[in-house]
Amino acid sequence: MPYDPRQVETKWQAYWQKHRVFRSEIDPSKPKFYALDMFPYPSGSGLHVGHPKGYISTDVLARYKRMRGFNVLHPMGWDAFGLPAEQYAIETGTHPQETTARNIEVFKRQLQALGLDYDWSREVNTTEPSYMRWTQWIFRKLYERDLAYLAEVPVNWCPALGTVLANEEVIDGKSERGSHPVVRMPMRQWMLRITAYADRLIDDLDEVDWPEAIKKMQRDWIGRSEGARIVFDVEGRGGNQIEVFTTRPDTLFGATYMVLAPEHPLVEEITSGDARDAVVAYVEQTARRSERDRIADTFEKSGVATGATALHPITGARLPIWIADYVLATYGTGAIMSVPAHDERDHAFARRFALPIIEVVAGGDDVxxxxxxxxGAAVNSDFLDGLHTAEAKRRICEWLEDSGRGEASVSYKLRDWLFSRQRYWGEPFPVLHLEDGSTTLVPEDDLPVLLPELDDFKPTGEFEPPLGRVKTWVETTDPATGQPARRDTNTMPQWAGSCWYYLRFIDPTNDMEPWSREAEQYWMPVDLYVGGAEHAVLHLLYSRFWHKVLFDLGLVHTKEPFQKLLNPGMILGYSYRYFDDDLADEKPADARVYAANEVELRQGTPRHRESGEELKARWVQAADVRFVGETPTHPTLDLELEVVTEKMSKSRGNVVNPDDVIEKWGTDTLRLYEMFMGPIEKGAPWSDESIPGLARFLQRIWRLFVDDAGALAPLAEGAGSDAQARLLARTIRDTTDDFEGLRFNTAISKLMVFVRDVADDGPMPREAAEAFTKLLSPLAPHLADELWERLGHSGSLARETWPEPDSSKLVEDTITLVAQVNGKRRDEIEVPADADEATVRAIALASEKVQQHLGGREPSKVIVVPGRLVNLVG
RNA sequence: GCCGGAGUGGCGGAAUUGGUAUACGCGACGGACUCAAAAUCCGUUGCCCCUCGGGGCGUGUGGGUUCGAGUCCCACCUCCGGCACCA
Structure with a gap:
């Protein structure tokens, strides 16, 4: 009777659900383990096989930890606000709520089909009033601590999406989603003062067990640099001053000119009459240039002189003031003192415009x-002369402070977080705008502020967000004063809900507070957080920031939310590509098509190899590809397709649906395959051809336990032969190590070895059979539970105890060593496990093969590596 | 350009602190079972040479350290990821 995964898997999934096997409650008598997956946005296309890799990893570990006696919390929920549902609403009029609910249903069914051990009683959904209420509640806390403020800031306005985008959502001057053009516009926006936490966000990274690469990305993103602020007077403009930031205040004497960002507020004021036209033109030109253009010619400096002059704070030297787009308005003070001798960018600029270059640090060649x-040592620098850089920095900062011309200062790349969006499908702000222009909070008792109903989700196209259309919602009264008030028509970004969901999971139904102190004390921090490296900076930085604010409020007891972080590598798919010249996507009948060998990439743009004409990449759905022999070919044209391994996505036609894999092979096979592909952190292409190997493994296990008639196969009583007992002890020890180290691929290979060898010298012993089902159960829980039951037990292995290896079976009497002569392997020798060097040497010298290769010489040196090898050098 | 990470059979990948390179799986080939096929089981499978005992070469490339290097050092090549004038 062959193994029928469908019947067994359905049976056990129903059992787990009915008996609430994965329900977790606070239990102070047990250590806790909080395993968390980054909760998904329930998109309309459902899951592909790439998504569950991380979920399966946490599931395997969670099941393992539970059997090791931990009280495991492993929840799942939905990051359900988001642009796609709103876009869909704009196109079809379907309310995002409806779309979201439908998508969640699909996702949940797919996740459940994977046999994941989630405690579904803790499911959260960021769009539900009971959740949104507390997101708004946290915003109130931020506001009260002066960490949320309104500011007129230049923002990335995307007319097509009718919304403002965060800097990180703009790529090459286009929106990350949809690639629509983005323009810079000043707008009144909610900002969160994340910069106030910059230092702590850097420093506390030392406390967490995260991949170094991710920590480094966060440090770089925050971009702390130490230096000084220095004030320069503008000549002849009573009182006008330019403040600059520099990391090299020691080079102050080498400053030969000043540069302001074109957007700098002083530009307008200080520009002299005859420079005005050129300056205005340059400012306009900069505003028009896309970010991509500006990056493209990083080495070609441009700029114009303003005609104004600054005075050196020490020497009084006259320094011409220029504007140039290599100085960024948003970093430091938006202005620099230029020291061309000791800064590459300043040097390039000075050369271009023939500005003087003065050496003030010795050690270079010709500056x-x-x-x-x-x-190096300071030169041409008055009282700094002879001082080394570090000392010179210290001295000049003292001078600056004493004379009131500046001070030591720290600057960050990190900017405050633009926290409002002009969308419908997000959390409304719990604030009221009063007639006098002031802002007040909606009282705690009135939360949540719910979204009003809306018939038309289209952006207004103006700066008015969709919520502005609902006058009855916007116009209200301030409950404190009874005055007329207007609600804020912005909504929060998608990050808001995901910033604190890990805290809601610990106490998801609490309607008195966002979470209880008791739950927080017990469950936090998250012990293992698993999710894509694409969230390396944004989500992880934002939630760390909120967590620190909650820490300061005494609402959480750990400085950091996520103790250990794991980024599963992506599962890639094979996609099939060609090119055509239909750049405008008009699909004309006469569009010319090209195979990959006729095309080359120039600066990321595909162009025809010969003509240089720009082309566009096209993909054929994997299912539609025609194979002519081995060659993938276009379904209707005689055109060879290029095979590309890339991230699975609908548009590339390379997605594999887990439902199909489960239908054909079963869930346990899918789980094993994904865990067997390689180390979790590594990405690898999906291969349908490798799956049968794992299905075969499960069949082999089944036949080991179940005979042809479907009855339990005969087992040897007890521990079986010595070899069997040793095999079992080794398998337990080694797979346990692998589970601890999250090396599921090698754990599986050890289970395969066990299955291959256990019945070599007689039927499998009962002890081995029982222990094996336990070792198997985190990886293939359905089959394991079924075998456990057939062994005469009741219930799920999920609550059983992990086996311990019999340590007496782990020590060997004799061991095999490799005998080398001059570093080359020549023979294997058997030696007593406790043999000393002299014994090993004697046994090795007794080997015929060793003697042959020594050629009668006496070895001049003998190296014995205990338990490994003996090397005779002669 | 800068900063990370990685290059091991036809393929996915194993390999304590430097100590038997290629575990396990896929694929391929041969065999058993079968009227036949599927399924299953057994064997072979890095490359080259061989008198069938064995020998030589092999972890991206070129050097080095060492009794011994996939692992350490130097230089380089390729791929992947991140950043992109941050004063």
Whole structure:
């Protein structure tokens, strides 16, 4: 009777659900383990096989930890606000709520089909009033601590989406979603003061067990740099001053000109009459240039002189003031003192515009030819002369402070977080705008502020967000004063809900507070957080920021929310590509098509190899590809397709649906395959051809336990032969190590070895059979529970105890060593496990093969590596 | 350009602190069972040479350290990821 996964898997999934096997409650008598997956946005296309890799990993570990006696919390929920549902609403008029509910249903069914051990009683949904209420409640806390403020800031306005985008949502001047053009516009926006936490966000990274690469990305993103602020007077403009930030205040004497960002507020004021036209033109040109253009010619500096002059704070030297787009308005003070001798960018600019270059740090070659950015002794620097860079920095900062011309200062790349969006499908802000222009909070008792109903989800196209259309919602009264008030028509970004969901999971139905102190004390922090590296900076930085604010409020007891972080590598798919010249996507009948070998990529743009004409990549759905022999070919044209391995996505036609895999092979096979593909952190292409190997493994296990008639196969009583007992002990020890180290691929290979060898010298012993089902159960829980039951037990292995290896079976009497002569393997020798060097040497010298290769010489040196090898050098 | 990470059979990948390179799986080939096929089981499978005992070469490339290097050092090549004038 062959193994029928469908029947067994359905049976056990129903059992787990009925008996609430994965329900977790606070239990102070047990250590806790909080395993968390990054909760998904329930998109309309459902899951592909890439998504569950991380979920399966946490599931395997959670099941393992539970059997090791931990009280495991492993919840799942929905990050359900988001642009796609709103876009869909704009196109079809379907309310996002409806779309979202439908998508969640599909996702949940797919996740349940994977046999994941979620405690579904803790399911959360960021769009539900009972959740949104507390998101708004946290916003109130931020506001009360002056961490939320309104500001007029230039924002990335995307007319097509009718919304403002965060900097990180804009790529090459286009929206990350949909690639629509984005323009910079000043707008009144909610900002969160994340910069106030910059230092702590850097420093506390030392406390967490995260991949170094991710920590580094966060540090770089925050971009702390130490230096000084220095004030320069503008000549002849009573009182006008330019403040600059520099990391090299020691080079102050080398400053030969000043540069302002074109957007700098002083530009307008200080520009002299005859420079005005050129300056205005340059400012306009900069505003028009896309970010992509500006990056493209990083080495070609441009700029214009303003005609104004600054005065050196020490020497009084006259420094011409320029504007140039290599100075960024948003970093530091938006202005620099330029030291061309010791900064490459300043050097390039000075050369371009023939500005003077003065050496003030010794150690470089000819600073007229090339900037010297290293450290050294100060020269041409008055009272700094002879001081090394670090000391010179200290001295000049003292001078600046004493004379009131500046001070030591720290600057960050990190900017405050633009926290409002002009969308419908998000959390409304719990604030009221009063007639006098002031802002007040909606009282705690009136939360949540719910979204009004809306018939038309289209952006207004103006700066008015969709919520602005609902006058009856916007116009209200301030409950404190009875005055007329207007609600805020912005909504929060998608990050808001995901910033704190891990805290709601610990106490998801609490309607008195967002979570109880008791639950927080017990469950936090998250012990293992698993999710894609694409969230390396944004989500992880934002939630760390909120967590620190909650820490300061005494609402959480750990500085950091996520103790250990794991980024599963992506599962890739094979996609099939060609090119055509239909750049505008008009699909004309006469569009010319090209195979990959006629095309080359130039600066990321595909172009025809010969003509240089720009082309566009097209993909054929994997299912539609025609194979001519081995060659993938276009379904209707005689055109060879290029095989590309890339991230699975609908548009590339390379997605594999887990439902199909489960239908054909069963869930346990899918789980094993994904865990067997390689190390979790590594990405690998999906291969249908490898799956049968794992299905065969499960069949082999089944036949080991179940005979042809479907009855339990005969088992040897007890521990079986010595070899069997040793095999079992080794398998327990090694797979346990692998589970602890999250090396599920090698754990599986050890289970395969066990299955291959256990019945070599007689029927499998009962002890081995029982222990094996336990070792198998985190990975293939359905089959394991079924076998456990057939062994005469009742209930699920989920609540059983992990086996311990019999340590007496782990020590060997004799061991095999490799005998090398001059570093080359020549023979294997058997030695007593406790043999000393002399014994090993004697046994090795007794080997015929060793003697043959020594050629009668006496070894001059003998190296014995205990338990490994003996090397005779002669 | 800068910063990370990785290059091991036809393929996915194993390999304590430097200590038998290629475990396990896929694929391929041969065999058993079968009227036949599927399924299953057994065997072979890095490359080259061989008198069938064995020998030589092999972890991206070129050097080095060492009794011994996939692992350490130097230089380089390729791929993947991140950042992109951050003063």
């Amino acid at each position: 007229q030819a090339e900037a010297f950015t290293g450290e």
